[in-house]
Amino acid sequence: MKRIFAAMAALCLMASGVTHADTLSKIKSSKKIAIAIDLGAAPFGSYDNDMREVGSDVDTAKLIAGGLGVDLQIVPVTSTNRIPFLLTGKVDAVISQFGITDERKKVVAYSLPYASVPVILAGPPDAAIKEWADLAGKSVVVTRGTNNDLDVTRNAPAGTNIVRYDDDATSMTAIISGQYDLFATSPALINTINTKNPALKLDRKFVIRDLPFGVGLRKQDTDLKESIDGIIRTNLSDGKLSAIYQTWHKETLPESVLAAKQP
Amino acid sequence: MPEFGPNQFVFLLHGAVWTIALSVLSLVIGAVFAFVVALCRISGSRTVRAISAIYVQAIQGTPLMVLMLISYFGLNILGVDVPALVGATIAMTLYVSAFLGEVWRGSLLSIPRTQWEASECLGHSRAARMRHIILPQAVKISIPPTVTFMVQIVKNTSLASIIGFVELTQAGKLVNNSTFQPFVCFLCVAALYFAVCYPISLWGRHLEKQYNVVR
Numbered sequence: 001m002k003r004i005f006a007a008m009a010a011l012c013l014m015a016s017g018v019t020h021a022d023t024l025s026k027i028k029s030s031k032k033i034a035i036a037i038d039l040g041a042a043p044f045g046s047y048d049n050d051m052r053e054v055g056s057d058v059d060t061a062k063l064i065a066g067g068l069g070v071d072l073q074i075v076p077v078t079s080t081n082r083i084p085f086l087l088t089g090k091v092d093a094v095i096s097q098f099g100i101t102d103e104r105k106k107v108v109a110y111s112l113p114y115a116s117v118p119v120i121l122a123g124p125p126d127a128a129i130k131e132w133a134d135l136a137g138k139s140v141v142v143t144r145g146t147n148n149d150l151d152v153t154r155n156a157p158a159g160t161n162i163v164r165y166d167d168d169a170t171s172m173t174a175i176i177s178g179q180y181d182l183f184a185t186s187p188a189l190i191n192t193i194n195t196k197n198p199a200l201k202l203d204r205k206f207v208i209r210d211l212p213f214g215v216g217l218r219k220q221d222t223d224l225k226e227s228i229d230g231i232i233r234t235n236l237s238d239g240k241l242s243a244i245y246q247t248w249h250k251e252t253l254p255e256s257v258l259a260a261k262q263p
Numbered sequence: 264m265p266e267f268g269p270n271q272f273v274f275l276l277h278g279a280v281w282t283i284a285l286s287v288l289s290l291v292i293g294a295v296f297a298f299v300v301a302l303c304r305i306s307g308s309r310t311v312r313a314i315s316a317i318y319v320q321a322i323q324g325t326p327l328m329v330l331m332l333i334s335y336f337g338l339n340i341l342g343v344d345v346p347a348l349v350g351a352t353i354a355m356t357l358y359v360s361a362f363l364g365e366v367w368r369g370s371l372l373s374i375p376r377t378q379w380e381a382s383e384c385l386g387h388s389r390a391a392r393m394r395h396i397i398l399p400q401a402v403k404i405s406i407p408p409t410v411t412f413m414v415q416i417v418k419n420t421s422l423a424s425i426i427g428f429v430e431l432t433q434a435g436k437l438v439n440n441s442t443f444q445p446f447v448c449f450l451c452v453a454a455l456y457f458a459v460c461y462p463i464s465l466w467g468r469h470l471e472k473q474y475n476v477v478r
Contacts, residue, residue, distance in 0.1 A: 040440040042264075047441040049265035051274045076437070077427055084332075085427065088339035169440030176443055195264060196443035 023092050024223040031070045035061045036077040036091040036216075040169035042192045043248040044097045056248035060114055061095045063240060064215065067231030078167040080145040083108065086216055092224070094216030097186070099147045109221070110214030111228045112260045114241055115253065117186045119148050119208040124181050129205040135160045140182045143171045148184040151208050175200070184208060188249050212257065236261045267447050271438045275448075278434025279455045281348075285420045285430060286459075288352045290413060293359025300364025305371055307389075315364075322361035328422050330354035335426040351423035355416065363412055370405035371397060403474045410467030414460045431455055 027033045037045045037057050045055040053074050065072035075091045082094050086108060097117075100110045121140070123129055129138075132155045139161040142149040152162055163180055165171040168189060175183050176197045183190070183202070190202050215232075217225050235241045236258055245253040265271070303315035322330070334357075335350030345353070374397050382392040424433035435452035439445050 039437055042441060047265065047274075047437060049268070049270060051270050051438075075427060076429065081425065081427065084336050088336045089344065090336075090339065090427075167436070167440075169436050172443065173439060173445050177445060192264075192443075 022223070023218065023221045024227060027068060027070055027092055027224070032073050033065050033068060033070050033093065034073045034075050034091040035064070036075045036082050036085050036094040036096055037061060038078055038082065038096040038168065039074075039076045040078060040167045041097060041189065043188050056115065056244050057095045057097060059244045059248070060215075060241070063235050063244075064093070064095070064228055064231055067234070068227060079143055080166055082216070086218060089218075092217075092221075093228070096216075097213055098216045099211040100214045101147055101150075103150075104216075107219075109217045109219045109225055111217065111225055112232045113212035113214050113257050114232050114236075115245055115249075116210055116212040116257045117188065117249065118210050119151065119184065120187055120190070121182065121184050121205045121208060122187075122190045122202045123183070123205050125201050125203055127181070127205065129182070131206060133157055135182070137161075138182055139163050139180050140184055141165065141171050141174055141180045142184050143168050147211055148208070152184045155208075175202070186211075187251075191250070210254070210256070233260060264443070265441050267438070267442045267444045267451075271442060271448070272451060274438055275431065275434050275451055275455060278429055278431040279459065281429060282417065282420050282431040282456075283459060285348065285351055285355065285423060285428070286413075286417045288348075289355030289359050289420075290416055292352065293356045293363060293416075296356060296360035297363035297367060300360050301367035301371060302393075304364065304368040319361045319365060322357050323365075327354065327358050327419055328425055330357055331422055331426050347423070347426050347428040350426055351420070351428050355420065355423075358419070359412075359416060363409065366408045366412060367401070367405055370401040370408075373404055374400050406467060406470050406474060410463060410470070413463050413467075417460050417463070418456065 037053070037055075039045045039047060039053055039055075041055075043055050044057040045053065048054045058074065061072055061074065075085065077085050077091075077094070077096060079096070082096050082098065083104075085091050086094050094108075095114075098104075098110075100113060104110075121129065121135075129135065136157040136159040140152055140156065141163045142152050142165075144164040144166055149162075149164060152160075156162060163174070165174060168185070171183065171185070172189060172193055174180055175193055178200075181200070181202070182205075183193075187204065190204075194200060194202055215228050217228070232241070242253040242258070245251065300315055300319065303311050304319070306312050306315070331351060331354040334353040335345065335347065338345050338350065338353075378396055378400070379392065382396040387396065420430050421432035423430055424436070429437070431452055435448055439448040442448060
């Protein structure tokens with residue numbers, strides 16, 4: 001699957017000249033920006049009781065669309081297909097807990113980080129796991145195509161059984177239903193799991209890394225990147241992005257993100 | 264956190280509507296092409312037979328999911344921007360044409376050689392032979408496998424979720440992810456699939472009786 005998507009992404013790259021030359025003016029003239037969000041990953045993106053889209057990424061997308069003065073069109077994606085959606089011009093931007101990494105920078109451009117979360121390895125309270133070496137012989141759940149997948153694949157010792165699911169929703173279901181109990185993901189998702197199944201009481205075993213999130217953009221859309229960077233700076237300064245983070249992640253926005261505030 | 268309730272069920276129903284829409288579109292358009300494929304596969308011309316055989320092999324040898332990715336993202340690379348429904352319909356149509364084409368070819372060939380020859384002796388043209396002698400018999404034979412295939416197609420539409428098409432399975436995943444009640448959520452999804460597929464099976468049985476397939 002991953003290989004299929006990699007091949008698709010490579011094809012997309014070859015043809016990236018095909019996509020709209022000037023995305024920013026297209027957005028302005030159509031008064032609409034299409035943003036890809038994973039709606040299967042509460043609290044970043046999910047549905048509320050009335051099946052309306054909610055979450056920190058949804059609120060951030062609304063801020064960006066508001067800042068550009070256009071309407072927001074949410075396109076639901078998953079962590080595996082968000083890059084093809086962006087590169088083939090199906091969406092104008094990706095706000096989908098999209099971690100900034102060097103590998104991805106080869107194919108997509110990022111705005112300034114608008115949030116940052118640690119990636120943790122979580123497990124049941126009685127599991128004696130403090131570092132990578134303790135994972136040998138255990139099963140760890142990751143969501144395919146995420147940084148967490150890369151990190152675990154790279155660092156887990158031989159004999160670790162890495163269980164990959166196609167999206168966060170399925171990974172979470174596997175944990176909540178008790179099929180597996182170790183999960184490499186963000187603390188926010190672990191909180192969601194614990195509220196849904198309080199018996200699990202999953203806690204943080206160790207921090208894998210801090211992962212800054214940026215708005216994913218096509219490389220040639222430099223004008224759009226400039227506008228979005230400006231909007232992020234403004235909203236970091238007036239505290240709106242901090243408020244979103246506080247609301248959904250119950251923590252204060254890390255200093256590393258706030259550093260980009262408007263001077 | 265939301266609980267599974269009427270809103271969630273309505274969301275699933277919307278997904279089911281799209282599942283039905285995609286199934287109907289791909290079956291109707293696919294059937295037309297499948298008929299052409301079946302005729303090509305038994306054509307008198309060796310070239311036509313060879314080309315259609317390659318087509319069938321190529322499509323049957325490609326996973327439906329890859330067909331979806333190609334028709335959705337691939338067409339975009341060629342500069343054609345297709346919505347998810349169109350992308351999925353193209354992929355499913357290709358898939359239906361190859362598989363149903365082979366099913367129907369088998370049905371046509373299962374008509375005893377003597378029937379074809381008898382028709383020829385009566386001086387029927389190729390078209391007349393097909394229309395009056397072969398097809399009426401082949402249709403009967405093809406009913407059970409065709410109905411089975413239709414039910415499969417309904418279930419295969421779930422693969423369209425890969426290109427962001429919110430059909431029943433994807434709707435179920437999205438609801439489950441906000442409510443985290445997999446049991447009730449996926450039970451509803453299964454029930455809705457059943458509600459779509461069972462009438463097809465019943466209809467198939469009805470047709471079998473009507474055309475007296477089991478002799």
